[in-house]
Amino acid sequence: MSAQVKKGDQRHAVTLTVNGRERTGEAAPRMLLSDFLRHEMGCLGLHVGCEHGVCGACTILRDGRAERSCTQYAVQAEGADIRTVESFSGEDGLNDLQRAFRRHHALQCGFCTAGILASATEFLERNKAPSEAQVRDMLSGHICRCTDYSGMVRAILEVAQARGGEGGE
Ligand code: FES
Numbered sequence: 722m723s724a725q726v727k728k729g730d731q732r733h734a735v736t737l738t739v740n741g742r743e744r745t746g747e748a749a750p751r752m753l754l755s756d757f758l759r760h761e762m763g764c765l766g767l768h769v770g771c772e773h774g775v776c777g778a779c780t781i782l783r784d785g786r787a788e789r790s791c792t793q794y795a796v797q798a799e800g801a802d803i804r805t806v807e808s809f810s811g812e813d814g815l816n817d818l819q820r821a822f823r824r825h826h827a828l829q830c831g832f833c834t835a836g837i838l839a840s841a842t843e844f845l846e847r848n849k850a851p852s853e854a855q856v857r858d859m860l861s862g863h864i865c866r867c868t869d870y871s872g873m874v875r876a877i878l879e880v881a882q883a884r885g886g887e888g889g890e
């Protein structure tokens with residue numbers, strides 16, 4: 722049998738911006754964006770758990786919005802601006818949200834953390850003074866098997882306040 726590539730497996734060039742750099746990689750039509758980012762783009766900080774949109778581990782920022790990367794195909798990301806946890810810290814190390822997570826023991830194994838940081842980053846941009854209930858509602862889109870989420874709640878509320886928001890009930 723010849724080593725013919727089946728039509729559905731043919732790889733396509735995908736050009737997108739990943740953590741501030743324009744990059745091009747190749748993806749078969751059904752390759753998930755999460756796999757593309759990890760294996761083609763080398764973003765190993767992005768974690769993959771359930772692979773069907775439930776756990777939130779694979780959450781990234783796509784054009785500024787927190788989205789699951791396991792529920793979209795890589796070829797659909799042509800031209801997108803993607804940020805993964807690798808881009809969150811500044812030149813001087815961890816950003817304020819990451820430092821607050823560390824201070825409040827908001828992680829243990831860290832498997833869920835990159836996705837939660839992506840969601841919390843967008844959340845804090847949209848909600849300058851969130852209530853605890855709003856933070857918990859945002860976190861309900863993520864599964865953490867190690868913590869009870871309370872450290873994350875404290876960390877996110879503290880950052881909102883430090884950035885100038887007051888926070889509600
Ligand atoms: S790996 Fe994407 S939501 Fe679980």
Ligand code: FES
Nearest residue numbers: 829831865866867
């Ligand atoms: S810190 Fe281990 S799954 Fe959340």
